[in-house]
Amino acid sequence: MARTGRRPGASSTRDDVLEAARARFAADGFRGATIRAIAADAGVDPAMVHHWFGTKQGLFAAVMDLPVQPATIVEALAAVPADQVGVRMIETFLDVWEEPDRRDRLTILVRTAVTNDDAARMIREFLVDALFAPVARRVSPDRHGLRATLAASQMIGFAMIRYVLRIEPMASASPSDIVAAIGPVVQHHLTADY
Amino acid sequence: MARTGRRPGASSTRDDVLEAARARFAADGFRGATIRAIAADAGVDPAMVHHWFGTKQGLFAAVMDLPVQPATIVEALAAVPADQVGVRMIETFLDVWEEPDRRDRLTILVRTAVTNDDAARMIREFLVDALFAPVARRVSPDRHGLRATLAASQMIGFAMIRYVLRIEPMASASPSDIVAAIGPVVQHHLTADY
Numbered sequence: 207m208a209r210t211g212r213r214p215g216a217s218s219t220r221d222d223v224l225e226a227a228r229a230r231f232a233a234d235g236f237r238g239a240t241i242r243a244i245a246a247d248a249g250v251d252p253a254m255v256h257h258w259f260g261t262k263q264g265l266f267a268a269v270m271d272l273p274v275q276p277a278t279i280v281e282a283l284a285a286v287p288a289d290q291v292g293v294r295m296i297e298t299f300l301d302v303w304e305e306p307d308r309r310d311r312l313t314i315l316v317r318t319a320v321t322n323d324d325a326a327r328m329i330r331e332f333l334v335d336a337l338f339a340p341v342a343r344r345v346s347p348d349r350h351g352l353r354a355t356l357a358a359s360q361m362i363g364f365a366m367i368r369y370v371l372r373i374e375p376m377a378s379a380s381p382s383d384i385v386a387a388i389g390p391v392v393q394h395h396l397t398a399d400y
Numbered sequence: 401m402a403r404t405g406r407r408p409g410a411s412s413t414r415d416d417v418l419e420a421a422r423a424r425f426a427a428d429g430f431r432g433a434t435i436r437a438i439a440a441d442a443g444v445d446p447a448m449v450h451h452w453f454g455t456k457q458g459l460f461a462a463v464m465d466l467p468v469q470p471a472t473i474v475e476a477l478a479a480v481p482a483d484q485v486g487v488r489m490i491e492t493f494l495d496v497w498e499e500p501d502r503r504d505r506l507t508i509l510v511r512t513a514v515t516n517d518d519a520a521r522m523i524r525e526f527l528v529d530a531l532f533a534p535v536a537r538r539v540s541p542d543r544h545g546l547r548a549t550l551a552a553s554q555m556i557g558f559a560m561i562r563y564v565l566r567i568e569p570m571a572s573a574s575p576s577d578i579v580a581a582i583g584p585v586v587q588h589h590l591t592a593d594y
Contacts, residue, residue, distance in 0.1 A: 320514045320564055330567045355561050355570035356581055363557020367549050370514055373524045376549035386594060387550055391585050400580060 222248040223255055227269045232324040236266060236331035263336045270315060270329075273308035276336040288345045292357070292393025293385060295341070299361050300381050309369055316362075316370055333358065345396045356395035364388055416442040417449055421463050426518040430460060430525035457530050464509060464523070467502035470530040482539045486551070486587025487579060489535070493555050494575050503563055510556075510564055527552065539590045550589035558582055 226247035230239040241262055245252040259265035267275055279298055286294045303309050319329045334354065342354035364384070367373045376384075420441035424433040435456055439446040453459040461469055473492055480488045497503050513523040528548060536548035558578070561567045570578075 317515050320560075321511050326565050330565045334567060351569045352573060352577070352581070355567050358567065359557035359561040359570065359582075360554055360585070361557070362560050363553035363555070366514075366556050366560065367553040371520050371524045373528060373549050373552070375545045376553065379546060383546070383594070387546070387589070387592075388553075390592075391554070391588060394585060394588075395581070398581075398584075400577075 219248070219250055219254075220258055223250060223258065223265075224269055227265050231266060231269060231328045236262075236328045236335065239328075241265070263332070266328075266332055266336075270332075271311055272315070273305075273311050274302050276332075280337065280340045283341050284344065288397070289393070291341065291345050292391070292396055293389035295357065295392050296361065296364075296385055296388045297381075299364075300384060303365060303369055304381070312365070313370055316365065342396060349400065353396050357392050360388060360391050360395060413442070413444055413448075414452055417444060417452065417459075418463055421459050425460060425463060425522045430456075430522045430529065433522075435459070457526070460522075460526055460530075464526075465505050466509070467499075467505050468496050470526075474531065474534045477535050478538065482591070483587070485535065485539050486585070486590055487583035489551065489586050490555065490558075490579055490582045493558075494578060497559060497563055498575070506559070507564055510559065536590060543594065547590050551586050554582060554585050554589060 223244065227239070227244045230244050230247065233239075234243075239262070241252050241255050244265070245255045248255075255265065259268055261277070263277055264275065266272075282298065283291060283294060303312060315329065318325045320326070338354035338358045339350065342350040342357065346353055364376075367376050368379075368384075369377075379387075417438065421433070421438045424438050424441065427433075428437075433456070435446050435449050438459070439449045442449075449459065453462055455471075457471060458469065460466075476492065477485055477488060497506060509523065512519045514520070532548035532552045533544065536544040536551065540547055558570075561570050562573075562578075563571075573581075
């Protein structure tokens with residue numbers, strides 16, 4: 207980051223934190239990076255990082271320009287009966303992806319994850335820790351880790367076909383057809399007996 | 401392609417055809433490109449292209465360095481009872497992806513499709529026309545287009561989680577656990593009532 211010629215003040219210090227976080231997440235992964243180390247790299251007090259970004263998840267969401275906070279989704283899904291979580295997950299997923307600006311930002315995220323190994327590591331750790339594992343653990347504690355990745359596989363594959371590769375007829379299918387087709391599958395992954 | 405200094409002969413002419421095909425597939429997509437146009441671009445008779453590569457599918461597979469011919473998979477699946485196609489599709493998919501050299505080549509294909517719009521178009525047209533649509537059409541003629549993309553979404557998402565992003569525990573799950581978890585879902589996509 208170019209440090210010459212900038213004006214001093216909170217906004218540039220905040221940018222320093224984002225830049226330090228970006229480097230730490232890439233080097234150490236989402237799990238390995240700590241607020242303390244990021245704050246030290248940026249030369250600020252850890253309390254300021256918490257003040258600006260909340261949790262480490264919030265800081266990661268800011269670094270990755272995520273259009274939605276996973277914690278918001280997890281909280282919303284926590285109120286849904288366990289036998290309806292699959293349908294609600296794909297409904298929520300559609301809500302997030304169907305909005306064009308969010309879709310563009312998420313497509314960039316997918317491209318980054320697929321082409322850069324450091325990015326893939328930090329994104330996978332984040333997705334599991336912040337989103338899929340908490341949901342799967344509540345719905346079905348038994349084998350929740352495998353269930354979480356199964357549900358994730360169906361939803362990420364759906365995003366690939368509909369938004370990234372844009373394969374018809376799925377690319378133009380109605381949201382209600384998508385929910386009817388994929389909701390029961392996500393539910394199956396979360397709760398089926400093995 | 402550098403044309404100076406090469407030795408004359410069939411092998412370099414064959415390379416000319418591959419180079420011409422690569423450009424045509426990128427410009428016109430898999431559906432729009434024709435053997436006739438590719439042969440003309442390479443300055444050879446179309447019969448030579450058929451002789452070297454068989455069908456347009458075979459030429460595409462050579463251009464993309466595909467580790468397996470989709471026609472081979474479609475033929476093998478044609479002998480499978482309709483109610484077992486889902487399980488056999490994921491078994492076949494595992495066979496192809498678990499071999500390290502094939503996996504590396506397919507990972508490159510995924511990365512190319514995700515990051516390049518021309519590549520995404522030609523790869524999606526090829527996957528649908530050569531692989532998913534023929535299988536879905538036989539198993540379930542009703543809505544086979546949507547069914548094909550649903551089955552594809554589960555399998556591509558599985559490949560993303562297990563091989564590209566390598567998210568645990570799916571990345572290390574046994575093939576039998578994978579088949580037990582995903583086979584019924586692919587079958588559901590191909591045959592469920594909507």
